[in-house]
Amino acid sequence: MMNRMLSQCALGLVNSWAGSGLLSSIESTDRRDNILRVITYHRVDLPCEHPHLYPGVHSATPEQFATQLDQLQACCHIVSLDDVLDALEGRRRLPPKSVLITFDDAYQNFEAAWHHLKSRNLPVVLFVPTSFPDHPERTFWWDRVHWAIQSTPQTQITLDGQTLSLDGLNQKNQAVRQIAAKVKELPHREAMPWIDAICEELQEDVRPNRVLTWQRLRELSEEGVAMGAHTHTHPLMNQITLEEAYDEAVRSREKLQKHLGQEIRTFCYPAGGVSDEVAAMLKEIGYAAAFTTQRGVNDIDACDAMRLHRINVGARTSTNVMRMQFLSYARGLKATRQPA
Ligand SMILES: [Zn+2]
Structure with missing residues (x-):
């Protein structure tokens, strides 16, 4: 709690007019x-x-x-x-x-x-x-999970035996964060089928990816x-x-x-x-x-x-x-x- 208050005070100072002046002074000495x-x-x-x-x-x-x-x-x-x-x-x-x-x-x-x-x-x-x-059918997994959870008619989901509420924006965002954290820990060959299963359970409203085409990249x-x-x-x-x-x-x-x-x-x-x-x-x-x-x-x-x-x-x-x-x-x- 104290750490969070201190970091918010420090952030407030950095973003203030005085903080800008202080930064400019420090930057002027950083000539490497x-x-x-x-x-x-x-x-x-x-x-x-x-x-x-x-x-x-x-x-x-x-x-x-x-x-x-x-x-x-x-x-x-x-x-x-x-x-x-x-x-x-x-x-x-x-x-x-x-x-x-x-x-x-x-x-x-x-x-x-x-x-x-x-x-x-x-x-x-x-x-x-x-x-x-x-x-366009290959949507990034984080966009799929986010939209599957935001748009699902279901009010809960079970992950690894733990039931998570999807009743409200905060709970939905928390569920997305929990899934994203787990994906980064799993071997990729296990993570992607797991994402497919979650999206299927949530009755995914599939959206095309929003990635540039090869022609536009060229x-x-x-x-x-x-x-x-x-x-x-x-x-x-x-x-x-x-x-x-x-x-x-x-x-x-x-x-x-x-x-x-x-x-x-x-x-x-x-x-x-x-x-x-x-x-x-x-x-x-x-x-x-x-x-x-x-x-x-x-x-x-x-x-x-x-x-x-x-x-x-x-x-x-x-x-x-x-x-x-x-x-x-x-x-x-x-x-x-x-x-x-
Ligand atoms: Zn990336």
């Missing part, structure tokens, strides 16, 4: 070069227009995103994926306050974000799970959006066998290269699922960099390129909170390069 901040977005849209999509991966409204870009441009140096690869491979150093903007999952809502990025001439990276474009690539692999079927890479992980890493890269006609050198772990074996395998097969969901900033001179840290932007993340996490004194900076 070759420090990379990577921010993660999923969906930029108006959630009320997409009630069937899981709100847990909503990042910002288009208006909030535009404001965030204005503020980032004022305090940071937004770099491209090529800049980052050049720095990781020693061809250049990143300027102080470098930030890379990334989007996971290739939702169609990326268009709203791209509108604002393109008009400001800002670089961005899109990580694509390659079995989803042009397959056009976005030609317009300047950098692309990276995000597996083929979006399993957690540490919840499948190493052979399956190898197949996901190779197939997703081949699909992207075939459809986009360009070399793909970067990878993003779904839900941050990574193990030492998977990271080593990606390096072995030629990926130059891989991104996790572990929070922190990256010291290019000392980081592990196969486990780059990121800073997630959620619906309630203010730009000041984002800036605070950008400070090179932030957690994660001491991560050291893995032995070769």
Whole structure:
């Protein structure tokens, strides 16, 4: 209770006018070069227009995103994926306050974000799970579970012998969170049939996925959006066998290269699922960099390129909170390069 009150006070201070001034003062002393901040977005849209999509991966409204870009441009140096690869491979150093903007999952809502990025001439990276474009019947499991629970006529569900009430929004949201947490613990080959069974029991109102088509991805690539692999079927890479992980890493890269006609050198772990074996395998097969969901900033001179840290932007993340996490004194900076 006390911890929550303290963190809310700290959040209030960071978001206040005084907090902005304090942050600017601290930022002015943070002049180290070759420090990379990577921010993660999923969906930029108006959630009320997409009630069937899981709100847990909503990042910002288009208006909030535009404001965030204005503020980032004022305090940071937004770099491209090529800049980052050049720095990781020693061809250049990143300027102080470098930030890379990334989007996971290739939702169609990326268009709203791209509108604002393109008009400001800002670089961005899109990580694509390659079995989803042009397959609207393949809906992401988290969107399926969310909508099955929100739209079900049933008022309860039994999970592992425990009966959960679905009577009201809070109970429904709690059930979704409980299912999502369990999916991340189960082997992928058990998790997906379990999700199918839950959705069937809830009389799922099936909705098509909201993923960009290959044609649109090709056009976005030609317009300047950098692309990276995000597996083929979006399993957690540490919840499948190493052979399956190898197949996901190779197939997703081949699909992207075939459809986009360009070399793909970067990878993003779904839900941050990574193990030492998977990271080593990606390096072995030629990926130059891989991104996790572990929070922190990256010291290019000392980081592990196969486990780059990121800073997630959620619906309630203010730009000041984002800036605070950008400070090179932030957690994660001491991560050291893995032995070769
Ligand atoms: Zn993802």
